[in-house]
Amino acid sequence: xxxxxxxxxxxxxxxxxxxxxxxxxxxxxxxxxxxxxxxxxxxxxxxxxxxxxxxxxxxxxxxxxxxxxxxxxxxxxxxxxxxxxxxxxxxxxxxxxxxxxxxxxxxxxxxxxxxxxxxxxxxxxxxxxxxxxxxxxxxxxxxxxxxxxxxxxxxxxxxxxxxxxxxxxxxxxxxxxxxxxxxxxxxxxxxxxxxxxxxxxxxxxxxxxxxxxxxxxxxxxxxxxxxxxxxxxxxxxxxxxxxxxxxxxxxxxxxxxxxxxxxxxxxxxxxxxxxxxxxxxxxxxxxxxxxxxxxxxxxxxxxxxxxxxxxxxxxxxxxxxxxxxxxxxxxxxxxxxxxxxxxxxxxxxxxxxxxxxxxxxxxxxxxxxxxxxxxx
Numbered sequence: 001x002x003x004x005x006x007x008x009x010x011x012x013x014x015x016x017x018x019x020x021x022x023x024x025x026x027x028x029x030x031x032x033x034x035x036x037x038x039x040x041x042x043x044x045x046x047x048x049x050x051x052x053x054x055x056x057x058x059x060x061x062x063x064x065x066x067x068x069x070x071x072x073x074x075x076x077x078x079x080x081x082x083x084x085x086x087x088x089x090x091x092x093x094x095x096x097x098x099x100x101x102x103x104x105x106x107x108x109x110x111x112x113x114x115x116x117x118x119x120x121x122x123x124x125x126x127x128x129x130x131x132x133x134x135x136x137x138x139x140x141x142x143x144x145x146x147x148x149x150x151x152x153x154x155x156x157x158x159x160x161x162x163x164x165x166x167x168x169x170x171x172x173x174x175x176x177x178x179x180x181x182x183x184x185x186x187x188x189x190x191x192x193x194x195x196x197x198x199x200x201x202x203x204x205x206x207x208x209x210x211x212x213x214x215x216x217x218x219x220x221x222x223x224x225x226x227x228x229x230x231x232x233x234x235x236x237x238x239x240x241x242x243x244x245x246x247x248x249x250x251x252x253x254x255x256x257x258x259x260x261x262x263x264x265x266x267x268x269x270x271x272x273x274x275x276x277x278x279x280x281x282x283x284x285x286x287x288x289x290x291x292x293x294x295x296x297x298x299x300x301x302x303x304x305x306x307x308x309x310x311x312x313x314x315x316x317x318x319x320x321x322x323x324x325x326x327x328x329x330x331x332x333x334x335x336x337x338x339x340x341x342x343x344x345x346x347x348x349x350x351x352x353x354x355x356x357x358x359x360x361x362x363x364x365x366x367x368x369x370x371x372x373x374x375x376x
Contacts, residue, residue, distance in 0.1 A: 015059025020066035036351035102175035127193035161283030187311035196265035207300035211263035211308030233326035257345035259292035
């Protein structure tokens with residue numbers, strides 16, 4: 001019935017007729033379900049586009065036109081343009097609006113509060129309507145106060161946590177959007193902030209945008225399949241924020257659920273609607289991913305763009321907390337978001353688990369921290 005209602009294949013997009021069909025189907029129903037099983041195979045020959053993306057250039061162009069028409073039908077004022085990979089398209093927002101942005105940049109422990117980092121970041125940022133605020137690590141800031149050197153444990157406990165530092169910086173800013181950059185950033189593409197801002201304006205339902213993280217021109221550890229032997233909180237938050245991106249391709253624009261604060265942008269309205277960060281339960285490690293999960297529960301979408309890129313020298317440069325509080329935040333997150341974790345996000349294909357020797361039961365026990373039967 002749905003096929004008939006949308007007019008079936010139109011014959012207008014030769015070479016990409018299946019792509020056009022799926023776009024029009026998706027515009028007319030949200031009842032879409034992925035079966036996590038391999039249901040068919042086909043024989044690929046040298047002229048198959050799945051083998052050689054340079055084959056059938058007319059099909060690439062037809063797909064771009066199909067996408068452009070779909071954008072127009074759903075009222076998204078963006079242009080579908082080519083990327084470096086055939087059959088993969090980029091959305092360029094046509095809007096000229098350049099809202100104000102407050103960039104909050106956490107410094108690493110080694111650098112401390114360094115004014116040169118402000119100039120460095122400004123030189124790496126083409127976007128003009130922005131302010132830059134350096135946020136020192138709270139414990140590093142405490143260590144610079146000599147009158148407290150003999151009160152390490154009690155002072156550390158009373159210091160503002162990372163989420164509180166960010167929250168206070170947001171309250172002290174009047175910018176429309178807030179951008180976060182984490183510790184240890186070594187390089188950025190100059191239009192990183194333009195890309196985040198433009199992506200946030202693609203759709204009114206998008207409230208958070210996250211960018212791509214690179215380690216010495218490498219994608220780093222893969223989170224496409226969970227390492228159920230790693231129970232650390234740092235791995236857990238990385239899996240939640242990266243699993244679907246790694247599985248679906250880091251070069252693809254896509255919706256995600258989890259977002260960390262290595263490189264991201266969100267609208268002030270999101271903070272207002274959600275009441276800010278949950279600083280009581282998630283003071284450091286899980287704060288941003290909790291915010292994005294709560295946003296998803298209210299219908300606010302998080303978009304990943306591969307065109308805003310931050311580079312780090314090493315993966316370890318952003319891992320700076322290893323105490324018991326991290327494990328407690330993970331436990332609190334598993335309790336608070338049990339329902340979501342027990343059905344995991346819709347952008348992740350569970351079908352890859354069995355191929356890597358992991359049962360769904362093992363996965364959900366590891367993910368939720370509970371051996372109870374997961375919810376349907």
